[in-house]
Amino acid sequence: MLKMTHLSKVYRTEVVETYALRDFNIDVKEGEFVAVTGPSGSGKTTFLTIAGLLETFTGGEYHLDGIEVSQLNDNARSKIRNEKIGFIFQAFNLIPDLNVFDNVEVPLRYRGMKAPERKERIMGALERVGLASRAKHYPAELSGGQQQRVAIARALAGSPRLLLADEPTGNLDTQMARGVLELLEEIHREGATIVMVTHDPELAARAQRNVHIIDGQVVDLAEDPRFHTAYTAAAGQVRG
């Protein structure tokens, strides 16, 4: 589903080159729930933005659902984002001027879908996240957890092949975070491929597989004593 090989991302200024990702390799199979963890500045968000075609990369290869994306133009990348990827952001990123229904509708409109199908998908997605009765509410009228559920409904409405979640519970309290996480697990059980970026070890432990990034590279925690203790301990607590 998602395969990056020797991928690099370099930010250049006049005086300095900064490698956000270096010789980055990852392979996410269809139906997997992968948590990408790492300390701040390790490159996890850069990985997510490249995985979601929000940003281009400097070198290497990236195959998404069998398509090599490095040569795609902006329109083609937009189309893939719209049809194959669902985004869940830490800050929810709902459009405050639109009500819940219209927010969920945004990606479907860019797909050129007919109104009856849009309505069916929107209401289906809202029912799935338990917010069908809030369709006419505006984001400001909802709690943080509800807003994130709307964002998940927006991501699900388009039936994406891949769900990318960037710290999906980062702005939520424990109770709300638990609800959102349970929803993601449920979506995964139904067959969705989910890649979730987080620096919360407890959250990462709920995923099927953990990928750890340090200094722009994927590392094997078992072989890296610097982070072994923190992550494995937390994972053990959750699993135990």
Place this chain on the structure above:
Amino acid sequence: MSVHPMIAALRKHKAGVILIAMQIALTLAIVCNAIFIIYTRVDNVRRPSGLDEANLFLVTQQWVGAPSGDDPDSIAKLDALEREDLAALRAMPDVESVTPTNSVPLLNSSWTGSVALKPGSDLRGGTARTAFYFGDENELATLGVRLVAGRNFTAADVVNRAMRDQRQPSLVIVSKALGDKLFPKGDAVGKAVYFNGDTMPTTIVGEVERLQVPSTSSWSSGFFWDTTIAPIRLNANFSRYLIRTKPGRLEAAMRAVTPTLYKTNPMRVLDDDSVKSFADIRSDAYRADIGMAVLMGIVCLILLAVTAAGIVGLTSFWVGQRHRQIGVRRALGARKIDILHYFQLENLLIAGIGALIGIALAIGLNMVLIKNFEMSRMPIVYVLGGLVVVLLLGQAAVFVPARRASNVPPVVATRSV
């Protein structure tokens, strides 16, 4: 792209929407009416006078020491001076025709009165208003107007008249417009009319195709083409000579006329303003109209520029305000062109609302101008033209900020600040 979510979003920014819509509405209302005023003025300026303007010039002069009375002796002396001048002018090599006259079209020096079909009608009872031109048997040839019915004056028809003489001429030539107004069947020639409430009839002996009144002011608009030419040589201590030159000899004749008149009789006053080409007369006559048209044009341009700047400003503000939102839309699959179209359609909606209000204001403003300033009814094409202009202006103004919005990268959606 659907307008429903856009309208829903605009409801959240009512103040900005109302301000820009009202600015567009006022611009449309003012620009429509201003363009109509400009067109009316330009149309006035471009109205053909019916004269051979390219070869005409006018000389106005005053004799020094000439009699100023209305008695027969004074008139005889003044007439002799005028005949002497006319003979000298007609002898000039570049001159084709000369007539003494009281005024010419566009000179804004009018002799006006009433003309009726019945004797003794006062001004209010007059059938029509008319402006008078006095001249001799050469008047028509000098003006260059075309006789379309009846006959021209002969030398025998021409009479002398003192400044304060109230007698009406026994025969006249009228413009076809006046003839048709008095006699709608088109048979004015040979008919008797009564000028200025007089009981003495005047016979219409001819009709000229087209001759406008001297005034270019709005008060004369009701009888702009209703003119009367009388075979009168006006005798006063000043005189006006309308001179038609041979084709292309206008400047030479104008240079020679002052020395010629001084040579004939040095006891006269001829200053720089005494000799005027018809082009200068036209220019003087319409200076205010042209000035008004230019002023209106500048006002229109300023208004349009201010409106465009307002749209650019508001859209730029909204682009800045929605920077992250645009990034989210891009992340969710919007192409650059979708973002561009979003802002263009949004502007079209606002401009459309403004334009609808503007149409009502434009018509209302025109009605006020009709009521208070004798303006004519503005044809709907001006409103439609204004509508197209403001909508296109809106689209042009929104393009740059909308393009900037379309270049917001989708990665913005993941940034926390």
